[in-house]
Amino acid sequence: MRINVYNTLLDDDRKPMLVKESSSNFPAVSQIKTPQDLVKILNGVFNANKQTEEHAWLIALNSANAIIGIFELSHGSINSSIMSTREIFMKLCLCGAVSFMLAHNHPSGETAPSKADLEVTETIYKAGKMMQIELLDHVIIGRDNYDYYSFRQCGLIANWKN
Numbered sequence: 001m002r003i004n005v006y007n008t009l010l011d012d013d014r015k016p017m018l019v020k021e022s023s024s025n026f027p028a029v030s031q032i033k034t035p036q037d038l039v040k041i042l043n044g045v046f047n048a049n050k051q052t053e054e055h056a057w058l059i060a061l062n063s064a065n066a067i068i069g070i071f072e073l074s075h076g077s078i079n080s081s082i083m084s085t086r087e088i089f090m091k092l093c094l095c096g097a098v099s100f101m102l103a104h105n106h107p108s109g110e111t112a113p114s115k116a117d118l119e120v121t122e123t124i125y126k127a128g129k130m131m132q133i134e135l136l137d138h139v140i141i142g143r144d145n146y147d148y149y150s151f152r153q154c155g156l157i158a159n160w161k162n
Contacts, residue, residue: 001026003045006069008091018094020069032065035139035150038101045070048105048141054081056104058088060097061136068095078107083120085127092133100128102138109143113151121151 005022026044029037042048042057056073071091074081081104092100102124104117113121121138128135137152151157 001030001067003041003067004069006071006095008094016090016094032059032061032067032101035137035148035153036146038103038139039141039146039148042103042141043145048103049143049145049147051105052107053077054079054104054107056081056083056102058091059101059103060092060095061099061101063098065099068097080116083124085124088124089127089131089133097133099134099136101136103141105141109147111140111142111147111149113140113149118156121156125157
């Protein structure tokens, strides 16, 4: 799979534009079908499970659940990072995403979501419903290669109301 990492910058008119930062092949995964596929990509490309601070990523997907691009949303502290709904949907609209996934790491290795994780995910999920760009999952990555928490697998995403 070809992994494109994007950023957004302001053009000369101070309007956001999409900028490709890097592109690399990641043959271990051809399509995201499970949370494990996402964890494998983020650990392989970004060393998500080895970061000393929290990082949050946005994974933009097309209608076939193939990755259009990955954005680093934030690089936080030992136990927090920011996920801004406005910036998430600006990036998704710029790249033409049909759906998306969120992911962040917990440097402590503990994958259980915090109260803030639950609240921000629910807010973003509801905004996605309104924008018709579906949040498929939010994955918290722990210490080991396959240690993660999936909001979808745990039934949280399906239980939220619009």
